Amino acid sequence: MTINRRSFIQTAAAVTASLSAPMVMASGKPRVVVVGGGAGGATVARYIAKDSKGAIDVTLVEPSRTYYTCFFSNLYIGGFRDLGSIAHSYGKLASEYGINVVHDWAVDIDRGAKTVSLAGGATLNYDRLVLSPGIDFVDGAVDGWDLNAQNKMPHAYKAGSQTELLKAQLSSMPEGGVFAMVAPPNPYRCPPGPYERISMIAHMLKKFNPTAKIIVADPKPKFSKMGLFQEGWANHYSGMIDWIGSEFGGSNVSVNPGAMTVSIDGEETKVDACNVIPAMKAGRICEMAGITEGNWAPVSAHDMSSKVDGNIHVLGDASSQGDMPKSGFSANSQAKVAAMAIRGALTGSKVFPAKFSNTCWSLVDTNDGVKVGATYKATDEKIAKVDGFISKTGETADVRKATYEESLGWYAGITADMFG
Amino acid sequence: MYFKLLGIVLSVFLSNSVNSEETKEKFILSPSILEIEGDIAYGEYLASDCQTCHRADNSNEGIPGINGREIIEIVYALHEYKNKYRENQVMQMMAGGLGDEEIAALASYFASLQ
Numbered sequence: 001m002t003i004n005r006r007s008f009i010q011t012a013a014a015v016t017a018s019l020s021a022p023m024v025m026a027s028g029k030p031r032v033v034v035v036g037g038g039a040g041g042a043t044v045a046r047y048i049a050k051d052s053k054g055a056i057d058v059t060l061v062e063p064s065r066t067y068y069t070c071f072f073s074n075l076y077i078g079g080f081r082d083l084g085s086i087a088h089s090y091g092k093l094a095s096e097y098g099i100n101v102v103h104d105w106a107v108d109i110d111r112g113a114k115t116v117s118l119a120g121g122a123t124l125n126y127d128r129l130v131l132s133p134g135i136d137f138v139d140g141a142v143d144g145w146d147l148n149a150q151n152k153m154p155h156a157y158k159a160g161s162q163t164e165l166l167k168a169q170l171s172s173m174p175e176g177g178v179f180a181m182v183a184p185p186n187p188y189r190c191p192p193g194p195y196e197r198i199s200m201i202a203h204m205l206k207k208f209n210p211t212a213k214i215i216v217a218d219p220k221p222k223f224s225k226m227g228l229f230q231e232g233w234a235n236h237y238s239g240m241i242d243w244i245g246s247e248f249g250g251s252n253v254s255v256n257p258g259a260m261t262v263s264i265d266g267e268e269t270k271v272d273a274c275n276v277i278p279a280m281k282a283g284r285i286c287e288m289a290g291i292t293e294g295n296w297a298p299v300s301a302h303d304m305s306s307k308v309d310g311n312i313h314v315l316g317d318a319s320s321q322g323d324m325p326k327s328g329f330s331a332n333s334q335a336k337v338a339a340m341a342i343r344g345a346l347t348g349s350k351v352f353p354a355k356f357s358n359t360c361w362s363l364v365d366t367n368d369g370v371k372v373g374a375t376y377k378a379t380d381e382k383i384a385k386v387d388g389f390i391s392k393t394g395e396t397a398d399v400r401k402a403t404y405e406e407s408l409g410w411y412a413g414i415t416a417d418m419f420g
Numbered sequence: 421m422y423f424k425l426l427g428i429v430l431s432v433f434l435s436n437s438v439n440s441e442e443t444k445e446k447f448i449l450s451p452s453i454l455e456i457e458g459d460i461a462y463g464e465y466l467a468s469d470c471q472t473c474h475r476a477d478n479s480n481e482g483i484p485g486i487n488g489r490e491i492i493e494i495v496y497a498l499h500e501y502k503n504k505y506r507e508n509q510v511m512q513m514m515a516g517g518l519g520d521e522e523i524a525a526l527a528s529y530f531a532s533l534q
Contacts, residue, residue: 047468329472336468352465355517359510373510375517387516389509409482413473
């Protein structure tokens with residue numbers, strides 16, 4: 001082939017144009033943007049990149065450079081893990097899976113133009129968008145508390161500095177001091193989470209401050225694994241924990257972070273440390289995208305696509321999907337269904353019927369692990385529970401130890417599944 | 421192939437019968453289940469649910485690695501969990517939701533891994 005001057009100029013002009021356009025335009029590949037790098041987002045990004053073998057460009061938008069898992073953060077409070085052991089980087093997703101990891105906040109979504117705007121000023125184009133932003137808190141959910149008060153009364157429900165802060169405050173409680181938790185109403189992230197946390201705090205205080213007291217104000221009449229936790233609290237932490245459910249005024253709560261007081265059903269108590277876990281909603285970007293209904297983003301059970309916009313998939317805590325609890329395991333399971341559906345839509349790869357599963361392990365005391373789990377299927381109405389199990393009260397120490405050891409295996413497994 | 425399969429069946433049977441304290445009846449699968457050819461692509465998708473716990477690098481921390489095991493070993497294990505012949509609540513639940521074809525697909529996929 002010979003190149004005359006005219007065609008050379010045309011070619012040169014085309015090259016210049018493609019260089020000035022974003023790289024994603026130049027590649028011509030379908031583009032997936034994932035917002036949120038937790039159990040849903042990191043998993044979906046990794047599976048799409050891994051299984052499409054380069055046929056899909058994947059960008060992951062996550063503000064944190066180091067991700068602290070919420071799961072097992074209670075074990076850090078209890079002294080069973082150090083903080084570094086629940087910290088993960090996105091390095092492998094970039095270097096081994098070719099994912100474009102962008103540490104920035106998504107601040108706007110234009111569903112018509114199919115773009116995501118970032119706080120840093122850039123705009124990302126997508127063919128499919130995955131929102132996996134986790135949770136935010138409902139304004140005014142606990143009388144007297146807002147984000148300005150989170151240093152005095154931490155929520156510690158997004159792991160990292162808040163978790164460290166809560167542990168530090170617990171560690172510096174005076175001898176015989178009082179710790180209070182304001183538990184959240186349903187639905188919320190990690191149903192057994194507050195109660196595993198109470199167990200871990202009791203474990204820590206029993207060791208270093210055995211005359212300290214724990215009060216839980218709960219807006220619910222019952223909670224996840226209630227029988228198992230109450231059995232464990234009676235066995236290991238007798239007399240330390242006062243759980244006040246909704247029937248006893250636990251839903252009538254206000255806090256005063258300045259004075260460090262908690263009022264439960266009109267009775268005011270001076271506290272030395274306080275963990276306020278407010279009511280939750282989908283991460284705010286879902287609301288900004290206009291895909292929420294109430295506090296959450298409803299999705300199809302078949303592929304986790306938004307019921308408002310089929311080009312957007314919502315994973316994990318932020319989604320309203322049916323019977324699955326809001327957990328890291330659930331988000332990870334949903335991510336695999338979404339990854340398969342997105343690859344199918346963008347590259348024509350085979351799509352199999354959706355299947356989901358979840359198991360939540362909780363630690364009550366040293367080597368005393370309990371678990372609850374279920375399998376699920378997709379129906380046109382929702383993600384529907386198929387089968388499930390829960391640990392039994394009165395299990396032997398060997399069974400409980402094996403359950404705890406299984407949870408260690410799961411942690412290593414799911415974090416490798418998320419971050420490579 | 422058939423002889424190899426028979427040999428493995430026999431060895432599984434023998435290894436079970438070595439345990440003199442084992443009073444349970446032997447768990448035997450019918451040839452029609454053992455002969456199902458697993459769809460590896462379907463197995464790869466289904467396996468993603470397993471790999472939340474069973475690590476892709478095959479390490480054995482708390483939960484065993486299962487990559488590269490014999491097809492028949494995996495088929496037997498999953499049917500034993502499904503029928504509650506083996507203990508473990510999570511595995512009984514996970515296997516309980518699997519059909520014969522799905523178990524064959526998973527076994528073919530995990531056996532193909534290193």
